[in-house]
Amino acid sequence: MKPMEKIMNGIGLGLLGICFVISLWTVGSRSFREATSDEVHIRFAHWQLESGLRDTIDVLAAEYMKLHPNVRITQMTIPERAYPSWVTTQLAGGMAPDIVELGKGVTAERIARYFEPLGDYIDEVNPYNKGTSLQDVSWRETFLDNMEGGTPGFDILMEYYGVPLSMHTVRFFFNAPLYREIMGDTPYPTTYTELMAFSERTLKWSKETGRNVVPIAGSQYNSPILMERMFASQTQRMSIRQDTTGGLRIGSGRFSTNFLQGELSWKTPELRSALELMQDVCKSMPPGFLQMMREDSTFYFVQERAVATITGSWDSTSLATQSGTELAVVNIPIPVPGPEAFGKFVLGPVSELGLNTSMPFGVPRTSKHKDVAIDFLRFLSSQPINTQFSALSQWLPSVADVPLIPALVPFKPVINGYQQGIIIPTLGADSQRAYSTNFHILADPKRGVDAFVEELDKRLPTAIKSDLDRSIKAAMESCGRRDGVLAAELHLAGITLEQPMPNQGRLAGFFEVQFEQERAAWSNITQLLELEKR
Amino acid sequence: MSSMVKGSRRSEMVKHSLIWAVLLFELLPLYMMAQISFKDNSTFLKQPWFPTEIASWQWENYAFAFKLIVPYIANTVFVAVTGTLLSLTLSICGAYFFARYKVPGSTFLWAAFLFLMLMPGVANLVPLFNLLKNLNLLNTLWALIILGVAGGQVFNIYVLRNFIEDIPKDLFEAAEIDGASHLSQIWNVVVPMSGPIIGTLAILSFLGKWNDFLMPLLVLRDKELFTLGVGLIYLDGEYVKHWGRIMAAFVVSSLPILVIFLFTMRLFVRGLSSGAVKG
């Protein structure tokens, strides 16, 4: 090596050496700091990267830290696409953060296995509600839906594991100036007929002016929202007939067994009509919309190549900032009841009363500071703080008696209306996959409803059956799990088998649900067995 | 040489232009990265291909990038350097064992090592994760270092053994006569003679750890511990992408190796070519 080369090499390695020493010092001092500090470090993990949310949580965490000086709260934001694998890895590795957002890869079974049940805390009063209208209400009942939305898979688990901080509704977003340019003074569509009129007018206008604008910016992410509403509108009346318990909650098991037994099929008028309706709607979407991703439809809308888009309240701030124009927020129009325009099977507008809260946060059992974590969650879900949360992030609150800021008023859940009809995706994961991976056949103008039905007839029955099997298995497993708990509770309450079962209170409630779940599961099992005999 | 001069000017031009065509495409990603890093999203949409004038360059992109990437680089340097040093030290010792004497058991052990070279390691991912969990090494940088060292042993020992075998035995014997211990023999005979190959292995090992992302993705949870690979992956997952900032982050990620490369250019190039022939 020539001397020049040696010097250069020396400098290079020397630089590396300096970097190494610096990094050694950084890493070392950090480890030392972590080991010796006695502050409580709470990590708060979620995937909500939408604008405004991270900053909101920072602000609220800072307030909490003011009240509790020895606590430090750091946010961990994981990208949505990486979240399922990240959370599975963390839970399996036993190193999950102290507060974890539930959903997206955290299935009901994993919740039961890895997370701390909140049962002990929810019946007490939330101390942070002192001085408000909720100060004497148990923590569970301060939520708009009694904290059910906090636990995905609640109907299987029947135990509270998560604290919901928000709520979401879905709406149509219109680019107001563009809409006025095309439709003039016509008010925003409230019914399906008006929506189709708007769509036709837009397509014609687009051809006339050469502006290349589509009515609705659909994508594989948001078109299901619209399609589901349309499908559900056609099954509204039918699902009341399916509702045997009168609880206004249509069990998918009943639909599945009827479908497998042939009592329901794609020839049934309501279901056929649903497919035709969805095919009609597809015409308002850009060509090939099913291949577009979430970012693509946002891009379309923001670039003014679409007049409207469909998304939820979670996107309202992002859309507003990105597009920079005035936005109009409108309820999703469905057909009106009546003899025409797909109205035959419709009962009426849909109520969002049964909507659950969302953005649930749970505490893993392996957390070293469970009490502090749960306390922070109590803080976040107290009325004054949830109000602040809603105002700063512009997301709906999950707690009762929280005043809505003006920007959120259009997103307020619609109370008056009927219940939603049943849709295929709710039957289970396999059914949803069989349905959505073939949906492009329906959207293809050259193929359409009959081709879609042909494909569905091939794949859907097996999918429905496997979903049904799985849900029966899950129901029986969770019933089995609860049997032990219930027996223990009976024993503790001093009730023996000779005495009548309690018919009041929390224990009674648990038994009622247990019996209902077992009954539903057994009913499905017997129907499936009958099916196999044929 | 004279026979090649005939008609060579034209064929030389052809060769040069072909090479430049290929190089241009190859360097295109770097060019795009550099010029986009100075724009913001709207400027980029208007003018995606060429740099805008200097006055409108967005230096904030780099402020963001530095703040984001520098902690990751510190962690990565720690893991890469420690890992490389440890890995090479142990490999040299191991290779010395195999190359110096044929003691009872060394054939069996060598076969064990060779077997590992052929064994695809993909199935180990899951149990490795579980092993780290049981050793309480998850979410630490040491897990990455240890894994890196263990993983590099087989290849390094294989290459080094071949090299050490070529060192004349007499050098070792003379050292022994002078009373040198094994350690001293390694330090005074093996290391000076195998300088180039050690350099090559060091480069390969360092680069491997620098670019690693799969294990860090699984093992590291806390943002403070992230290495470069994981940090870049998380950057990619954002909803609204400010491409200028992202490209600036990429540039900053490339700076360390670029700087080292600038100083040790000949070592790099020579080491890679010569070492490869041997291996």
Add this chain to the structure above:
Amino acid sequence: MVQYHPTPRTRKTLAFSQPMPVPLSSQKALREWRIYLFVIPSLFLVAIFSYFPAISAVYHSFFDWQGGDFKRFIGFDNFTRAFADRELWNSFFTIGVLVVANIFKLVPSIFTAVLIHRLISDKWQYWYRVLVVIPMIVPGLVTLFIWKFFFDPNMGILNNVIEGLGLKGLLVAMNDAMGWNVFREGLPIGWLSQPDLIIPSLVIWGFPWIGAVGVLIYLAGLQSIGEEVYESAEIDGANWWQKFVYIEFPLILTQIRLTLVLLIIGTLQGFGLQYLLLGMDGGAGGRGMVPGLWMFNRAFGAGQFGYACAIGMILFVFILGLTYINNKYVRVEK
């Protein structure tokens, strides 16, 4: 400890050295017991972090294991399930396509190496070598993400280039003629979001497919060709293609073979590329799913660690089998 400096006398005796390693009898070995200490750390690490996980993988593939402490022995159920698993076999098909594509991608590196080698000026040769190495400075991840950006339907330059060159019209025409479903007027081409385009995208990425390490390896091999060989070829009137086939290609064949083996094994078990470009589910319609990724998906996505171990085992046996066949074939060639 004595400092050792080789004397001129010892250096002269090189020619009469006994080859290493020096065989020792058991008695002598016992005296030299300290040498075993030198291999123990390496052995220890390799045993714990390479051999133990392998055994653990085999062990756990017979269990229904969700990653926690609880596992249930289910015998061969994981394997029966794997053999019926359509996604797994589709992924093998995909990786087969990618292996073939990667073999073709070796050509540009060889081509470039030959071109550089044939240059007269040594100075230029050196500088081209440097230029070829420069893209290697950029971390592989960054190059990958820049390509992901190229593929972006809205902001990426690939679509810009295609529309700018007027190729879009051509692609749409071919699309309608051949009944594909991917190129459409007015719709930006979704390279990574359309199932049918995923495999082409995986093949296209990295254009022009020059690997710096590859080029350097081939160059080093080519260096050993003497001038006289070329001169006699010129005299015989050989053109550039014949020079390549008869002179250069045979000499770099060993390097090519080595690269080929590593390439095939690497591609077969690799899934990092697919994970970064497409995500854990292998992208739209799962078309980018490869066996390694499916194993990762089952373990860290679905939490089915036992099943993932079984998939890993199947992949392992598959690759091991191929390596064995390759070794046999290679030895015969030599």
